Amino acid sequence: MKKLLLGMFSVVLMTACQKDAATSHSLEAITTVAAKKPSSRMPICHFDATTETWKLMNIKPSAWPRYQAYGDIRLDDVDGDGYVTFNKCGYGQMGDCNDNNAAIHPGATEIKGNDIDENCNGINDDVPAIGASYKGGKLAYVLQPGDPRYDPNLPHGFIAAPADQGVPVWGPATEVGGTSGALGSGAANTARIVAAYGTAGTAAKLCADLVLNDYSDWYLPSLGELNLLFQNRFAIGGFTTEGTITNLFTSYWSSTEDGSGFAWFQYFANGNTDIVSKDASWIKVRAIRSF
Structure with missing residues (x-):
């Protein structure tokens, strides 16, 4: 009798285990399908x-x-x-x-x-190095803390044309008035000069009329901006920096006036600045634009 009961218990236990195993396999299959879906x-x-x-x-x-x-x-x-x-x-x-x-x-x-x-x-655009090709020309200067328009979150500065624009006169011997030598004033200076003279071939008009690499907002730099071009002249490239006759032919015009008959320029051989008659015909022009 004991042997009979033990045998029946073994059969029941085996059947239960087989059902549990089958259920376990079914759950694993469902889980796998759900994971793949x-x-x-x-x-x-x-x-x-x-x-x-x-x-x-x-x-x-x-x-x-x-x-x-x-x-x-x-x-x-x-x-x-x-x-x-x-x-x-x-x-x-x-x-x-x-x-x-x-x-x-x-x-x-x-x-x-x-x-x-x-x-x-x-x-x-994170700005590249000074002198790199950028937005129509060569990156000339990036504004620093204390500069007008400086923004720590958005770089501003100006770009130089990659080559000179010619050797024009500054203009006639009549006063424009209101020009400045400060950084950031070149565009306003240029607009004043063009409005006062409107003469084709003058330094400011040559810059204002320039269309280069799809950009048409070029201007003649102020004396302060011109000095920054001088400081970065070798990185920017294309400037005449060596000459004869006391470096006369290394001169570049600024848009900064000095009375009715004179305007400021800078020697790119040594960085010296001076005034000269507006009808001087040996001074070069390099246009810039802001970004």
């Missing part, structure tokens, strides 16, 4: 108008246009570069300023001169 929902950062807070939600992709219209933020890394748009939900590796282009994200290589902020640092 792509997610049918996408994460977003949603602004709850009732609580006035941002919260993380998962929605169906087909519902996104409706949430997008509310100003919500998509967080599924559309371009697959590993970064998502900045969001107040604190989701993911944030900082992507264009989630539709995998070449644009924090740390990406910045391409100079294309007006695109590849590395998402808030600056469309």
Whole structure:
């Protein structure tokens, strides 16, 4: 009798174990299929108008246009570069300023001169070195703290044409008035001179009429701007820096006037500045433009 009961118990126990094993295999199969099945929902950062807070939600992709219209933020890394748009939900590796282009994200290589902020640092173009080709000419100077228009978050400065524009006179012996020698005043000086004279072939008009590499906003530098060209003359290149007759032919015009008959210029051989008659015909011109 004991042997019979022991045999029956063994059969029951074996059957139960087989059922548990079968159930376990079934659950594993279901889990594997579920893991392989792509997610049918996408994460977003949603602004709850009732609580006035941002919260993380998962929605169906087909519902996104409706949430997008509310100003919500998509967080599924559309371009697959590993970064998502900045969001107040604190989701993911944030900082992507264009989630539709995998070449644009924090740390990406910045391409100079294309007006695109590849590395998402808030600056469309991180400026290259002085003398590098940039925005129509050669980078001549980048504004420093204390300079007019200096912005720590957005580089400004000016660009020099890659070659001289000629050897014109400054203008007739009548006073323009209101010109300045300060950094940042060259464009206004040029406009004043052109308005007063309007004569083709003068130094300021030659710069104002210049169209070079698709840019047409060139001007004659002020004395302060001209001095910065002198300081960076070798990096920029193309200047006449050696000459004879007391370096006469290394001279460049500024847009800074000195009374009715004179204007300021600078020797690029030694950096000395002086005034000369406006009808001097041996002084060169190098146009610049701002960025």
